[in-house]
Amino acid sequence: MSALKNQPIKTNKAEEWTLRLLDDLFGKEGGEKVRVRLWNNEYWLDDSPKPATIVLNHPGALRSMFLPGTEVGLAEAYLYDDFDIKGDIESVFDLAEILSNKVSNTHKKLSIAADVLHLPKIENPHPTNRKPAHLSGKRHSIERDQKAIAYHYNVSNDFYALWLDDRMIYSCAYFHSPEEDLNTAQERKLDYLCKKLRLKPGQRLLDLGCGWGGLVIHAAKNYGVDATGITTSQPQVELANERIRTAGLSDHCRVILKDYRQVDDFEKYDALASVGMFEHVGADLLPVYFEQAYKLLKPGGVFLNHGIAKRENDERLHRPTFSEVYVFPDGELTPINVSLHAAEISGFEVRDVESLREHYAITLRKWVQRLEANHSQALNYVDEPTYRVWRLFMSGSAHGFANGRLNVYQSLLLKPLENGKSGYPLTRKDWYEY
Numbered sequence: 001m002s003a004l005k006n007q008p009i010k011t012n013k014a015e016e017w018t019l020r021l022l023d024d025l026f027g028k029e030g031g032e033k034v035r036v037r038l039w040n041n042e043y044w045l046d047d048s049p050k051p052a053t054i055v056l057n058h059p060g061a062l063r064s065m066f067l068p069g070t071e072v073g074l075a076e077a078y079l080y081d082d083f084d085i086k087g088d089i090e091s092v093f094d095l096a097e098i099l100s101n102k103v104s105n106t107h108k109k110l111s112i113a114a115d116v117l118h119l120p121k122i123e124n125p126h127p128t129n130r131k132p133a134h135l136s137g138k139r140h141s142i143e144r145d146q147k148a149i150a151y152h153y154n155v156s157n158d159f160y161a162l163w164l165d166d167r168m169i170y171s172c173a174y175f176h177s178p179e180e181d182l183n184t185a186q187e188r189k190l191d192y193l194c195k196k197l198r199l200k201p202g203q204r205l206l207d208l209g210c211g212w213g214g215l216v217i218h219a220a221k222n223y224g225v226d227a228t229g230i231t232t233s234q235p236q237v238e239l240a241n242e243r244i245r246t247a248g249l250s251d252h253c254r255v256i257l258k259d260y261r262q263v264d265d266f267e268k269y270d271a272l273a274s275v276g277m278f279e280h281v282g283a284d285l286l287p288v289y290f291e292q293a294y295k296l297l298k299p300g301g302v303f304l305n306h307g308i309a310k311r312e313n314d315e316r317l318h319r320p321t322f323s324e325v326y327v328f329p330d331g332e333l334t335p336i337n338v339s340l341h342a343a344e345i346s347g348f349e350v351r352d353v354e355s356l357r358e359h360y361a362i363t364l365r366k367w368v369q370r371l372e373a374n375h376s377q378a379l380n381y382v383d384e385p386t387y388r389v390w391r392l393f394m395s396g397s398a399h400g401f402a403n404g405r406l407n408v409y410q411s412l413l414l415k416p417l418e419n420g421k422s423g424y425p426l427t428r429k430d431w432y433e434y
Helices: 010-032 061-066 071-078 090-104 105-117 144-151 159-162 184-198 214-223 234-246 283-296 322-327 337-346 357-373 385-404
Strands: 035-036 052-056 084-087 206-207 226-231 253-257 269-275 297-310 350-356 406-414
Touching: 010 061, 010 090, 010 105, 010 206, 010 226, 035 322, 052 090, 061 071, 061 084, 061 105, 071 084, 071 184, 071 322, 071 385, 084 090, 084 297, 090 105, 090 357, 090 385, 159 234, 159 269, 159 357, 184 214, 184 269, 184 357, 206 214, 214 234, 214 253, 226 234, 253 357, 269 283, 283 297, 322 385, 337 350, 337 406, 357 406, 385 406
Parallel strands: 035 052, 206 226, 206 269, 226 253, 269 297
Antiparallel strands: 052 084, 297 406, 350 406
């Protein structure tokens, strides 16, 4: 992919330093997890089969990967083909934990930096349409949030359609087993959302951050509600409304280009949903977010908030992450207790909280498999570095959900009636009747 400039390189010396660095960075434990192939087709340790193979594409690959000393720098070395990953990319993230333990102190980091300087500096151009995100304006203002959403979602509807399910649901599915197909599991998730909201014919539903309209279409078609979705992505609005027209649902289903803060139909909705949009709100705006949802609901109405959360005890990072720079600029994850606290302060009663962590790991793995299977087709819509952004971030996210570093919760919130009655049945039996 890259156009490396030719220059005289002492490949034997570069190979010697590369093998020494790999021993130092990953040791035998790392060698048991993945294999590493050098630019000259030699292997570090051995060439026995492993779930994944890291391919160092030139003698300066480890220098490009580790000299910046940042997650972003390491990711860019992959995006721009200093190295490649063949096979199960998720398995490579186990090496990150080994590396983190090895370079846990400043002395070790300086030692590694000194060692990689023995490797040649290779000029590797970075031609790509996927530039790092540089947003201007006040953080989480409506204008800046629109730019952040456009950066991630306005890539290409056709690109997303290659690896999402038929309805283009861009949030975790709900599986009976890991072997179940994605379309079935996503349809079940939509049904699960509607059952949790206990939708009835004639009710009004608002979906905050509706994506390509999967939930509003499903709810209007199968539950007889009047459904409105909002998103700040124009390509999503266009495709969603096209799908609504095709389904013959235009009289009681629509998707509108609007930020959640711009909706002023107060106390008009029986039910609200927010599925996979919550991560874009920002910790400082949680009170605004939940207060707005509270005002939009009728008394007795319910709000299902589905969002990714981080762990309370995780260390706060002081450098930008790969996700912040290339995937979700201004995206923020908060612990579940923080979001529930903000919801209660706004007046909501918390009725139910459920983790779907394992379901998201399965979903992401299926997305990655479908993306990889459609690699050549994807390049009709995006360039290679952009394809690698999604392959890398979805695999890393799958690893995060699998090991518990990431979680995803569905929180069911009630706007109470004055008399304290909830209208809820005593059990959740109706949620599980299929």
